[in-house]
Amino acid sequence: MAAASDSLLRVVACGSVDDGKSTLIGRLLWDSRCVMEDHALALARASAEHGTREGLTDFALLLDGLLAEREQGITIDAAYRGFETPRRRFILADAPGHLQYTRNMATAASSARLAILLVDARKGLLEQTFRHARILALMGVRRVVVAVNKMDLAGWQEPVFASIATAFGTFAADNGFLEAHCVPVCAPDGDNIVHRSARAPWHAGPTLVEWLETVALDDPSASAFRMPVQWVNRPGEHFRGWSGRIAAGSVRPGDEVVALPGGAHARVASISTFDGDLPVAVAGQSVTLVFSEPLDAGRGDVIAAAAAPPPVAAALEADLLWLGREPLLPGRSVEVRIHACSAGAIVSAIHCRTDLGTGAACEAGRLATNEAGVVELALDRPVAFEPYGDSRPLGGLILVDRATGDTVAAGMVRVALRRAAHVRWQPYAVDRAARERAMGQRARCIWFTGLPGSGKSTIANLLEQALLASGRHTFVLDGDNVRHGLSRDLAFSDADRAENVRRVSEVARLMVDAGLIVLVSFISPFLADRAAARARFEPGDFLEVFVDAPLDECMLRDPKGLYARARRGEITDLTGFGSPYEAPAAPDLHLRTAEETPEASALRVLRAIGSGQRDA
């Protein structure tokens, strides 16, 4: 039995609304004679009602299926259409070109082996063209036909077409495309889509459809055998089989296989199907394997040729397309789903962002919605996989948000990261990002440092009231208060002050993880201690506020009578009065409380943290 994958080919069509993509696909279906008469009738009705070509059939309306998009003249989501020619059968995925374009196009491209890329002949190759082509390359689509559309508006001039074809050829060769063919077309009239155009006699190459039905493809059954286990079939004692769809290679009874990540070996006894045992099964087939000896393997394992097993790892480097509404930050806890395997994971690092417009790798601490980048994933268990470039079924993964269940990213595995194999994370279903979402705020620590009497507590108190009034969740850690409990065993020696700062910063960090805006009102006189406190937080989570007032002003205010007691000799190591205060050289915020009211100071802090709102 032959591999079925060449007989049902998935094709993705990409281009923007203005390129005339829906029209081209509509025309493609129409000229391939894949439009039924009642649909043709509905098309004629819709053309009269919503059409953009007065008096003529608007082929785009064959594709815009949903009410909302008919009314708004946009295509909302990827649509899948079957069409067939005498040579091949196709499933055409049409991804619309607008807001969610990257997501929709990547979705459609993920299972496509061929792509149609639309270019407006008058505009030539735009940044958008390259962006589309890079998404194709990212998703592993390496054979593309470029439909240079609107050739009628470019006067059917060969040089216009030739310069586009040459430029794209260079780009394609540089970006790993195996095939890139350009065709001059006019979508509304159908030139060179199915039927060869008389208006471009200079074009000798195949038409769009001729290319689709003749282009050579890779044969996945030529690689080493791999089958992810979906389900163990055990109706009783007499039968035990491992069910799955063969991802690569072929298998015969007698073959020696290994089940990964466990590593158990076994020999294939039979390939069991409803229609009887098979002598051989190949990539693309859903089968059930029975082994000569009991095999310790379950759902999520990969059964592979024993002589050429795939890699196994608990840490992966992957290209990632982030789809979540919130930006992706390092440390995000997610669920990973790869072939039939699911695992808890942490996005442990974001190496870079990939600019899809230019192809450049940019330094980035986060990925925004629809941005691509390279990340590290630390899994809570080892999984068997293949690099995406070698196998899409074993190298493509999705990230699932634990709080909403949404699919928030698509990942394409690059390599295993051995060095991180021993690092294990305890992933929690509810992480800081989830708590922040629930509380509707950006958690952080605001650290007020300054002399006794400089106004730290007063400002922190005002700030907390303001935050509370706007619905934020806060907590104040006050230097005096913690000494009644958390630090009751500590005195005021330099060592004890350092330990006090360590404890308080650790508690503040936990509270930030809990999603709170933490206000620390703490003399914290030493630079080194404050630097150590800052180091416990992610960049941007720690805001150092220097509450600055001249010593004589503080002594004048003396709200707690500390300076008076020091003058009387009852306290010997009061900061500023026998014990030094090391002022911050570059605080995040510098409040001069002798020159403004506490309210004005609090307001400045509030502005600095954006009222505690979540980042866009």
Place this chain on the structure above:
Amino acid sequence: MPHGRSLTDGLLDALLDALDELESEAIEILREVAAACARPVMLYSIGKDSSVLLHLARKAFHPRSIPFPLLHVDTGWKFREMLAFRDRVARELGLELLVHTNEAGRAAGINPFDHPDYTDVMKTQTLRDALDRHGFRAAIGGARRDEEASRSKERIYSVRAPGHRWDPRTQRAEFWNLCNPVLMPGQTLRVFPLSNWTEADVWRYVLREGIEVVPLYFARMRPVVERDGTLIVVDDDRMRLRAGEQPVARKVRFRTLGCYPLTGAVESDAQDLPAVVAEVLAARYSERAGRLIDQDGAGAMERKKRDGYF
């Protein structure tokens, strides 16, 4: 210009391979649901697509039995031949078949003649009730993307919001063949293993696999009235005849089966499977052209889907 194709253009050999691919894909999806989804059920409507789905489920889990029950929403207005077929198939294959009817609606006399909201009450609402009552979280159905424009945008694994609402704007991105079965409280899943099949694929597969289908798909002499251009087969004496309507025997068959007063037949000579396949391959009209409920204006199916219709 649009027209169908014939058996003679050399397609059949190549397309059998496409059937293998579609079969393996559907089996992969069915196994994924059984292994990863909580509380699955297979919707069984007795039609050809359901018959194919049932056959695929038997294949997916062979040699064990199908690991989830089947659910039929019976509106009370199905063809008698459909019900007889359903009960015999369930008995012969030893299926766990649940039949759910809106008893309140039936008692209230809700019927397709007098009640414009008949389909909503007896079918859509009843389906939602049945899923809720049994606590099913994943419902497998035989819908195909080639049936209707809004269905071409449907996912294979389609998340429904609490209340079974379908919102095309909030569907999860679907990459490769990966299933995301994670559901929040109140959410349910609809799963469509036949998404990429066409009507012709279904018939070719029925022929290749020797799958038994309801005899209504084959042309026979049946009592017919022509109403608003549609051929309605008078299945029992509950049919309300309008003034001047007189059932006449005509040789007809069905391309799609639903409630008999709402399903149009087509004139045909196709009395057996090879003839039906040949007819479908040469078809000039889509199969849902015979479904009255889909013709309530453009977007009719989308509105029904949003309300929780399958």
